[in-house]
Amino acid sequence: MPNPDHPVVERQDMNPLAIVTGASRGIGAAYARLLASRGHDLLLVSRDETRLVPFVRELETNYGVQAHVFIADLAQPDAAHQLFVESRRYRQTPDMLINNAGFGLYGEFVSHPLPRIQEMLHLHVRTVVESIRLFLPGMIERGSGSIINVASIAGMIPIPYFAEYAATKAFLVSFSEALVEETRDTGVVIQACCPGQTETDFHASSGFRPDSLLPMQTADQVAQTSLAALPNKRPVVTIGWQGWLAALVMKWLPRMALKAAGRITRPATRSDLTS
Numbered sequence: 001m002p003n004p005d006h007p008v009v010e011r012q013d014m015n016p017l018a019i020v021t022g023a024s025r026g027i028g029a030a031y032a033r034l035l036a037s038r039g040h041d042l043l044l045v046s047r048d049e050t051r052l053v054p055f056v057r058e059l060e061t062n063y064g065v066q067a068h069v070f071i072a073d074l075a076q077p078d079a080a081h082q083l084f085v086e087s088r089r090y091r092q093t094p095d096m097l098i099n100n101a102g103f104g105l106y107g108e109f110v111s112h113p114l115p116r117i118q119e120m121l122h123l124h125v126r127t128v129v130e131s132i133r134l135f136l137p138g139m140i141e142r143g144s145g146s147i148i149n150v151a152s153i154a155g156m157i158p159i160p161y162f163a164e165y166a167a168t169k170a171f172l173v174s175f176s177e178a179l180v181e182e183t184r185d186t187g188v189v190i191q192a193c194c195p196g197q198t199e200t201d202f203h204a205s206s207g208f209r210p211d212s213l214l215p216m217q218t219a220d221q222v223a224q225t226s227l228a229a230l231p232n233k234r235p236v237v238t239i240g241w242q243g244w245l246a247a248l249v250m251k252w253l254p255r256m257a258l259k260a261a262g263r264i265t266r267p268a269t270r271s272d273l274t275s
């Protein structure tokens with residue numbers, strides 16, 4: 001077990017290191033591939049060793065970077081601390097931390113199993129807050145670093161039938177925006193990334209069929225838009241003008257937006273509620 005008090009000795013010629021959670025597929029994998037193509041070494045986290053190990057080998061072969069895996073369930077207590085300790089095998093402080101791991105839970109709140117709700121609260125909120133508390137001081141001390149918290153456009157208003165999901169994402173937007181102000185003159189950049197509907201396994205695993213009237217983007221588009229917007233120090237909505245329009249409506253007409261969200265997510269019949 002690496003000792004966080006005796007971290008690796010860093011050399012000047014080392015690539016920057018990015019940590020990406022939930023990197024086995026979807027948006028996290030897109031961030032990882034894009035960062036590898038830009039010369040970042042990687043520490044990639046997920047529970048799925050069978051996917052993650054071949055993925056890092058592919059990145060190493062294609063881009064000549066060093067990529068490491070950390071197989072972990074980030075919904076477990078102490079996950080953030082374990083990630084922090086693991087990261088010190090490779091760098092004293094990473095250059096980038098992307099808190100992306102997450103999942104959706106569709107259906108009536110009262111029907112959701114309590115263990116799944118606890119898993120979501122832990123993964124989306126507790127592990128993210130604890131990770132930032134552990135990694136941010138080193139970034140501030142060095143005077144550089146980036147933290148991206150993958151929230152969602154769903155974090156901008158309450159969403160019936162995605163109640164706790166939208167609430168955890170709202171927490172991430174609020175928390176990120178506050179930290180942007182606290183760290184403004186430190187050289188550290190913090191972003192709440194708010195994707196709209198994105199083509200990944202997310203919808204199938206949450207049990208929600210995506211709305212065909214709303215635009216759909218690719219995971220690559222999310223990662224590209226997010227990284228390009230990093231210097232802006234503002235939450236980024238990654239779905240073009242439709243996303244910004246939705247964000248404006250949500251901000252200025254919240255009751256209307258809440259009703260509209262409920263119409264989109266309301267199941268046609270009770271049997272459509274999967275959880």
Ligand SMILES: NC(=O)c1ccc[n+]([C@@H]2O[C@H](COP(=O)([O-])OP(=O)(O)OC[C@H]3O[C@@H](n4cnc5c(N)ncnc54)[C@H](OP(=O)(O)O)[C@@H]3O)[C@@H](O)[C@H]2O)c1
Pocket residue numbers: 021022023024025026027028045046047048051072073074075100101102103104123150151152153154194195196197198199200201202203205
């Ligand atoms: N897709 C969308 O429409 C959309 C829209 C807005 C926001 N988002 C957000 O984008 C992020 C990525 O989602 P995605 O769309 O890429 O979904 P995805 O394809 O289902 O990927 C989810 C990732 O999170 C990881 N993960 C889930 N639970 C974990 C746990 N307990 N410990 C460690 N890793 C865990 C998964 O890894 P393993 O299963 O291998 O552990 C996987 O790599 C999420 O935070 C999601 O809320 C997605």
